[in-house]
Every structure is written in C-alpha cells, then in structure tokens.
Amino acid sequence: MGGILLYAYITSSGLILQELTGMSSQLASILFVAVFSLFVWHSTRAVDRISVVLITFMVLSFIFGVSGMAINVDVAVLLYVANPERQYAPYAMAMLPVALTSFGYHHSVSSMRAYYGEERKAKYAILGGTIIALALYCFWLISIFGNLPRHEFGPVIEQGGNVDVLLKQLDGVNASESISKAINAFSMAAILSSFIGVGLGVFDFLADFFKFDDTKAGRTKCWLVTFLPPLVMSLLFPFGFIVAIGYAGAAATVWACIIPALLAMKSRTLSGGNQGFMAPGGNAMIGAVILFGVLTALFHFLAMAGKLPSFIG
Template identity: 75%
Template sequence: MKKNPSLVGGSCIIASVCVGAGMLGLPSAGAGAWTTWSIIAIAITMIVMTISGWMLLEAFKHYDLKVSFNTVTKDMLGDKVNVFNNITVYFVGGILLYAYITSSGLILQDVIGVSSNIASVLFVLVFSAFVWHSTRAVDRISVVLIAFMILSFVFGVSGLAINVDMGVLFDTISEEASYAPYAMAMLPVALTSFGYHHSVSSMRAYYGDEHKAKYAILGGTAIALGLYFLWLFSIFGNLPRSNFGPVIEQGGNVDALLTALGSVIESEKVANAINTFSMAAILSSFIGVGLGVFDFLADLFKFEDTRQGRAKTWLVTFVPPLILSLMFPFGFVIAIGYAGAAATVWACIIPALLARKSRTLETGYEGFMAPGGSNMVILVIAFGVLTATFHVMSMFNMLPAFIG
C-alpha cells in the first residue's frame, strides 16, 4: 500500500523555498520601515501570496497531475501571455539558483579549503541530486534542513532574543517620525520572500489532491512568516536602525549583516549559529527552488519522467545558472534587483487571471476553489500591480530610500 506523503514534509518544502531569499533580504529591506511597518508589510504579503497559490491550485484542478504553469497558462490565457509568464518564471527561478550557487561557493570555500568555483560545482553536483532523484527525496532533505535551521536559529536567535532592547526594537532612541513611507520599497522584497508558486504544481502532483496541497502551502507560508517575525525581532532588537548604513551600502548581503551584528553582540557562539543558519537557509532554498524550476522545465520541454528524461531536465535546470555563477560571480546582485517586479507576474497577476478564467468553465465551480470570490481576484491583481509599480519607482529612486 502506498504511504501518503505527510503535510509536514510538504509544508517544509514550501517554507524552505521561501525562507532562503527572505532571511537574507528582509532585514536591510525593512530597515527603513523598521519593526511595526515591516511586520505589517510581511503579514499582508503572506496572506495575499497564500491565496494566490490557492488560485493556481484552483486552475490546475482541470488538468492531470503532471502539468505545470506552462501547459495551464497556455491553454487558459493563450500563447502570448504564456511566453511572457514563462520568461518571468524562469528568470526569477534561474536568478535565485544563480545567487544561491554563488553565495554557497563563497561560504564553502573557507569550510572545505578549495576555490569558490570548485566549491560551487561540488555544491551543485551534491545537492541537485536530491531534485533529480524525486520530490520525496526533496521532502526528506527539506524536513532535515528546516529542523537544522530551527536549531541553529534557536541557538543563534535566542542569543539575540535574550538581548533584545525595546528602545532599539521600536526605535524610541531616534527622532525619526515616519516609517510607513519606507514600507512601499519593502513590498517587492516581501513578495519575493513568499515566491513559492513554481512549486505549486509539484505539491499538487505530490499529494494527488488539491485540498492536501492547500494545507501544505498554508503550513509552509505560516512557518516562513513565523521565522521572519522572529528573525526581524531579533535583528531589529539588537542592531540600532542607525547602524544599518554599512549593511545597505553593501547591498544588504549577509556577510555585512553578520559583521554589523558582531559589533553589537559579544558571543562568538551566537555569531557561528547565525552563520550556520544562513548556510542552511541558502541550501534549503536552492533545493526547493530547484525542484520548482525542474518540474516547470520538464513540463515545458515535455521531458519524460524516466532516469534519462530527468537527466535532461537536470541539465537545463542547473547547468545555465552554474555557468553564469562561474563566469560572472556577482552579476546576480544586479539581476536580483529585477526579480521582485518579474515575480509579481507569476506570483500574483497570472494566478488571479487563471482563477478568473477557471470559473468561466463548465466545471469551474466544482471541486477546489480559492476563497474570496471575484473581489479577491481583483485584490490579488491590484496587490501585484502595486508591488511591481513600487519596485520600478524604487529602481528610479522615486520612493523614499533609507540609507542608515
């Protein structure tokens, strides 16, 4: 008898897809908005992104379990929309893989004593094998990594949490009066931090049931939200807002954040635990994003689910970002700047349009449906358009920017 996959495993896959990008990007993106407005922005984003994932599930219910974004979007919204959507899905997925491969290479070169290029190649060969093998293998390693992250998080963040200064956490020590305007520039980063949508079809195929996939998605986004809250409380409660200047200057990268934290926390154990946590976050996201892109490309190129077919899918999923990482190690810093706007297309706008189209079909109101009716469809599209607009405005320096 076939064993049913657990909801914990699926939730961990979704959480691990979200957490890597979010943990590394949210503290510097939220430094202007600071604690209260950052929490509000992340909570609203989590609700919208969970519902938009459910909207994808609603559209997928009309198709067999092996389909993904490509087939459904092409069928429901036409070739032109599908081509645009495919470009944005692959762009964001590819850029994230590129970023994770480069970051892990830089962290591992010190650990295993080889050049960052060799470390990147070894990282891809070892950890992409889980994706090539099966979704169940990704489930297993995701549960281990989330547990590992929670343990290192507990040791690292509890060390920070014990020292949280309420004056620092709520910025009563500075004369700043306005935080809300900075939340606009934070929204695109918050949206990318819940960008698990290329894994929705993987979840549906894994469970063979939209309702179970729905709870795995909700569990995953809830775990991510809880970890983000704890992380921001711990960072913002220790590192004064005025100390974020050097971190923002270096593009918010995790090394700069750890260096800044090192100046306000004494314990080396805490610093090491947070470093370990960062590596686990990158690794879990690499595997989670890799699985989503893998299933998406298998559907796009119609590769079979055989060892040979999966090998072809592995090549088109992992080799291009690895080559980019070896040739242009820091190109992703520029490219990731565009990822937020591209992610709004496939994480908000397309899912809402697919749900609307699904409801015009003869069997549209049968089986699984996302909540909120047509008003929710409009709200999700509006959130996506607004976030993309803020992202473009931010790129052209048209929004208030916090520089520390």
Template identity: 65%
Template sequence: MAKQVKSQPVPSLIGGASIIASVCVGAGMLGLPSSGAGAWTIWSSLALVLTMLVMTLSGWMLLEAFKHFDLRASFNTVTRSLLGARVNAFSNLTVYFVGGILLYAYITSSGLILQSMTGVDSKLASVIFVLLFSLVVWHSTRAVDRLSVVLVTFMLVSFVLGVSGLVVRIDLGVLFDSANPDGRYAPFAMAMLPVALTSFGYHHSVASMRAYYGEERKAQKAILGGTLVALTFYLVWLLSIFGNLPRADFGPVVAQGGDVDVLLAALGYAIDSERVATTISAFSTAAILSSFVGVGLGTFDYMADLLGFSNDRKGRTKTWAITFIP
C-alpha cells in the same frame, strides 16, 4: 495467487511545508531588520503578515488554475491554455528568469562558502555543490522532502541558538520606540513591502506540491504551513533585533549596507557577537542549501512541463541537464 502491489508512502504535510519554508527562508532574511528599520516594529510586522496572507492566497489561486490540468502540468501548459501563446511566451521567459537567477545566486554563494571552508577554488566548489545536491532533485520530490525536513530542523536549532540571547534581553521601550512618541512609521512600510514580497517567493513550487500530493487540498495545507513557518522565523528575528537595538542606532548600520556583520557588531554590547555570528553563519549555509533544492525542484518540474520530458529516469536526466548545467 494475486500479486501484491507495494503501496507508495503517503507524503507528509510536514515534508511539503518544509519544502515551501525552505524556499521562502533564505539568507536574505538576515537583512529584514535593516529594510524595516524605518517602519519599525508594528508596521514592519504588519507588512510581513499582510504579504504572507497575499502570497499564500496567490499560491492557492495557482492551485485553482492548475485544477483541471494533468498533475504534472506547470506554468507553461496552464498559461498557454488559458491565455494564449503570446502571453505564454512572455510568462515562460519571466518564470525561467526568476528560477535561473535564484539558482545562480545560490550556486555562486555556496561556492564562496565552500572555498572559505575548504580552500577549494570557488568555481570548482560550485560545480561540486551542484553535482551533489542537484541529484536530490533528480531523484524525486520525496528526496527533496526528506532533505528539507532535516535542513529546516537544523535552521531552527541554529536560529534559536543565535537569537536566544537577544530574545531574553528584549526591552519593550526599545521595541516600540517609546523614546520617539511622535515618530512617523507608516510611510516607511512601503519600502518594506518589496523585501517582504521576495521573502515569500515560493510559487515555482506550487505545481510540484500539487504533483507530489496528487490533489489540491493537501498542497494548500502544505503551502499554508510553509508560509507560517517562514513568517515565524521573520517575526522572531525582527522582534529580537528591534527589541535590542534602538531605531536611532540603525542609521550607521544602514549606511554600511545593512549587512548582518555590521548589525551584530552594533549589538555587541548585548550578545556574544562571535558566537552568534557562528550560529548565524551555520543558519545561512543551511538556508542557501535548502533554498537551492527547493527552487531547483520547482524549476526542474517547470522545465519538464515546458519541454515535455517524461517522468522516467531518462526523462528526468534530460530535465536535470537542462535545468542545472546552464
């Protein structure tokens, strides 16, 4: 009697899109209104849409470059083959730096959040955070998929609760700055572009998506779905703020660093700022965690390719150590 082979579950596009969205949508999103206050509604929105399109296409181009390599190949293998050892050495340095500095930021932020919630020292809390959630990355891409779906759903719910009061109060005159018909907006769009660029930085995860789906076409769809989700979050947040707080009132907010607390205080007349602050805090916490596992997955797969570690339990344990312990 022939032995039955247990079929592997087919990865869902929702899961892959959630991984991409979770990498893109971080707590830094909350600073978009301050960075876009000069360009205001139309030009800020155009900057975000343009950046989303360019960053999506660049991810697809990476998939095209990976197409003729092994499914677990990442930047190291492909760059060395196409551009040579010298360019690859520089590429490896920059790719590792970006992944490492992002993980460092998420780890330290999570430690401070856990300290405020539990009273545990932030350094110890950071270690606990890494030990707990890096195991999701160590386990499998599918585990990151499942956690990302949960976190993106939670982010969506908390985001809706946070901005619903603002959305229903949007004033079109404020949204389009009708009090300033001769205002100049386009020159400020250039200042928005670097912030928009970092808001769609998911490229560490491109190779992971390709390996997860086993082909480029589904990975393309997951990337597009994730960047569209991120764009939706950004546009709704921008329109909610710009439709309630006049452009002229952003001066004091920007002068105080543009922090979300200052922004919400300026909107206190329109919303229950304490309730919104609580839901935004919950959103930020989920965003940091989702970004950690998403960026962690991309950096993990990159390090496995760089160091030639296998995909079995022993190999993944070595990759986990070299990715997260530093």
C-alpha cells in the same frame, strides 16, 4: 522568477562558504550546486526527506542562535529611538517586491499538488508552512533589528544586501562565538532549503515545458537547463542578494500574481469551472491579487529609478 531565486541562493551560499572554509566563492558555488542539486535530480521524495532534515537542523540552530540574540534585544535599538524623526512607512513600497519573493511559492504549487495527490492536502501544507515561516521570519527580524544598530546596516546595503556581510556585522555585536556560529549555520541551512525547494519547482516546470522523460537521461537534461544557467550567471555576475530578490519579485508579479489570477478568472467561466477546488474570495480576491501584482511591479521600477525613499544606513 525561479531562475533568479536560484541565482541569488547560489551566489549567497558561495560567499558564506567562502567565509567558513576559505575557498573561493566561485568554487564554493560550484560545489554547492553539484552536491545539493542532486536531491532535486533524484526525486521529489528525496527533496522531502532532506527538507525534513534541514528544517530540523534549522529549528535547532534557530533556537540556539536567534534565541541567544533575542535575549539581548535592545528595545532602543529595535525602535531606533536614536532618531526621533524616524519613519518606516516610506520604505514599505520598496519592500513589497522582496516580501512577495520571500513568500511567493507559485512555482512549487504544481509540484506539491503532484506529490500530495490532491489540492486540499497541498493547500494545508502551504498554509501551515507559511505560518511557520512567517513566525520565524518575524522573530528573526526582531532579533536582527534589536541587536544591530541602524548605522551598522551601511556595509550590508553597500554590498547589495549580501547575507555574508550581514553575518559579519552580527559577529561584531555578538559577544558569544557559539551564537555567531549557530546563526551562520541557520542562515546556510535556510538558503539550502530554499535552494532545494525552488529548484524542485523550476525542475518540474521545465520538465513539463520541454517534455523531458522521467528517466535518468531526461532528468539529467532537465537538471542542466535548471541549474546550469543560474550557476553561470552567479559566477559571471555575483550581484547582491537583495538586488536579485528584488528582480525576482518584479518577475513574480506576473508569474505568481497576475497570470494565476487571470487563469482562475478564466477557468470559472468554463463548463464545470465551479466544481472541485476553488480559491476563496471570488472575483474580489482575484482583482485584489492582480492589483497587488501591478502595484508591486510599479514600486520595483520606481525604486530602480530612484523615485522611492531608500535607507542607506
């Protein structure tokens, strides 16, 4: 899952940088990885520090850019009143894999546990981060769908949901060039912060899996196995952002839903398994998480087979 996400972020960043700088997307992707993966290679603290900077920048660009769009939200466009027979529920099933990936950070839990030193601090950090991200996400969606008519999503969908194509379409409906630049800056910062966060989780997982030493040589080996494969795949097969996120969501059903739930169920049957930190909800919550994972995987494969409704613009 983490590798697929890194692939998606690398591909999208290369395309956005191509639009901003004029360099080839392949070269932009290589430079993106070469520069920003160094924070992960250096340390968790370096990731923490750069994340604070990125989040501050995101908040400022978000306030200026997205609030500018929010002021111009057209309720008729937002609610799609041009189509009186509009329906949204049929598309919810195909949305689940993307939603799971957007708010799936299972790969980062162990890193946060190690960084904070105990479970409860990590829990509150995850909960607080989720609430903030969800609020911004909803505001972003309202601003996008309230400005961009549904038929304008056609080119975005044709390109697999690539972020650079979405930004181009938004440029066409935004009268202010400064707002467009702020939205581009916010999008780039959002992808960068996600890239670093996911990269750290995958890095720590692979370091533990391959037993790499916490030395410069060991971290360099781990850096290679973490970032080189998704970079190569991005250069060879630059598929759409949403397509990649969908595949990541399908993988996440196993690694972020089913397996953790089964591990929690098993641990509670062991001696001392009911001591220390425990996720709330008991076996009912474990069953609900497993069911959610199974249904999400099922919906993803049904969507791939063309058995679910899809909006084409």
